[in-house]
Amino acid sequence: MTTLAPALPLLRIGPHTVQPPVVLAPMAGITNAPFRTLCREFSGGKGLFVSEMITTRALVERNEKTMQLIHFDASETPRSIQLYGVDPVTVGKAVRMIVDEDLADHIDLNFGCPVPKVTRKGGGSALPYKRPLLRAILNQAVSNAGDLPVTIKMRKGIDDDHMTYLDAGRIAVEEGVTAVALHGRTAAQHYGGTADWDAIARLKEHVPEIPVLGNGDIWCADDARRMMRETGCDGVVVGRGCLGRPWLFGDLVSEFEGTGTRQAPGLRKVADVMLRHATLLGEWIGDETRGVIDFRKHVAWYLKGFSVGSEMRKRLAVTSSLQELGGQLQELDLDQPWPDGADGPRGRTSGNNRVVLPDGWLKDPYDCAGVSPDAELDTSGG
Numbered sequence: 062m063t064t065l066a067p068a069l070p071l072l073r074i075g076p077h078t079v080q081p082p083v084v085l086a087p088m089a090g091i092t093n094a095p096f097r098t099l100c101r102e103f104s105g106g107k108g109l110f111v112s113e114m115i116t117t118r119a120l121v122e123r124n125e126k127t128m129q130l131i132h133f134d135a136s137e138t139p140r141s142i143q144l145y146g147v148d149p150v151t152v153g154k155a156v157r158m159i160v161d162e163d164l165a166d167h168i169d170l171n172f173g174c175p176v177p178k179v180t181r182k183g184g185g186s187a188l189p190y191k192r193p194l195l196r197a198i199l200n201q202a203v204s205n206a207g208d209l210p211v212t213i214k215m216r217k218g219i220d221d222d223h224m225t226y227l228d229a230g231r232i233a234v235e236e237g238v239t240a241v242a243l244h245g246r247t248a249a250q251h252y253g254g255t256a257d258w259d260a261i262a263r264l265k266e267h268v269p270e271i272p273v274l275g276n277g278d279i280w281c282a283d284d285a286r287r288m289m290r291e292t293g294c295d296g297v298v299v300g301r302g303c304l305g306r307p308w309l310f311g312d313l314v315s316e317f318e319g320t321g322t323r324q325a326p327g328l329r330k331v332a333d334v335m336l337r338h339a340t341l342l343g344e345w346i347g348d349e350t351r352g353v354i355d356f357r358k359h360v361a362w363y364l365k366g367f368s369v370g371s372e373m374r375k376r377l378a379v380t381s382s383l384q385e386l387g388g389q390l391q392e393l394d395l396d397q398p399w400p401d402g403a404d405g406p407r408g409r410t411s412g413n414n415r416v417v418l419p420d421g422w423l424k425d426p427y428d429c430a431g432v433s434p435d436a437e438l439d440t441s442g443g
Contacts, residue, residue, distance in 0.1 A: 072296040075210025075239050077139045081317030082296030083108040087143040095341035104310035114171050117146035117155035118437035131164055139166035147184045148437050153201030160207050172215040175248040177417040186216040186248035187418055189225040194429045199236035210239035217260050219416050220249040230268040242274035242298045248416045262292040274298050280404045282316035305362025325399035328367050332390040335363050339386055350381050366403030
């Protein structure tokens with residue numbers, strides 16, 4: 062007899078009900094339309110799937126790459142865009158453009174990216190340290206969003222000596238943000254070490270007015286349930302845990318709906334998903350070769366834990382056509398079952414990094430004189 066999991070309260074993001082309370086984290090170069098399609102297929106369309114990062118300047122200027130990245134499949138509901146920006150005026154213009162042209166149904170703002178090319182401009186996880194600037198950006202986003210809900214995703218802070226998440230959460234509430242997501246790491250940690258779930262619990266206690274979503278170290282469906290139980294958060298945001306594992310969203314639906322079923326695909330099924338992923342990328346880009354080349358980054362994630370020789374892995378990582386990819390996949394021992402220990406960290410795991418910041422950034426959290434609109438990136442995708 063199957064034991065049903067306890068019922069969860071509905072997660073509401075403005076007018077949208079997200080059930081189960083599971084969100085695909087925006088990831089640069091990953092969460093494009095093809096990958097979102099795969100994840101939605103495995104979840105049965107349940108959950109919220111966010112685009113990769115869109116730069117507000119590039120959107121306002123109608124950069125060609127950016128206009129492709131904001132394309133949503135007709136089956137995507139709600140359409141969710143993540144924006145990055147450091148200039149309140151530009152952020153406001155981008156949000157107004159999204160509303161006026163009906164480009165999305167939900168807007169998420171990026172205050173969590175730790176990569177140097179973003180933080181050195183004062184953006185991403187560096188920005189919440191400047192409290193007035195954060196408030197100004199949120200004010201412009203919310204005031205221009207109309208009926209569209211605005212959420213934010215952030216980290217704990219720049220490093221252990223410069224925590225920002227509690228202040229940022231309170232500012233978000235005061236400016237009308239609908240929900241906040243917290244990655245339980247600092248910018249200095251990047252993706253190393255262990256995510257601090259206690260910080261997620263503290264944020265939930267600090268801003269009880271709005272939903273708090275937890276992010277960090279969710280590698281399987283059991284982790285998601287455990288995070289919600291231990292922190293009291295209202296939902297989970299899944300990032301690196303779904304790299305090479307789009308079926309994780311099916312497991313998450315099963316976990317929260319209480320069926321208890323888990324997908325443990327053998328290599329034959331994984332190979333089929335790999336080929337479909339590459340095919341979708343080619344169709345989306347409009348060029349099969351470019352699609353297969355873009356897919357190369359996913360190969361190691363899909364094959365983690367399976368017995369595949371190093372030479373074959375290298376060959377798969379340099380394929381340039383669907384025929385070549387499919388042929389090489391057929392050379393594998395496709396009868397291999399799902400390997401033990403195949404879950405766990407994937408993607409970047411470096412930690413204890415020096416955070417690259419603008420000169421004098423940490424001198425005064427209330428002095429925003431050094432922030433220039435020129436800090437806006439002009440390309441999207443991270």
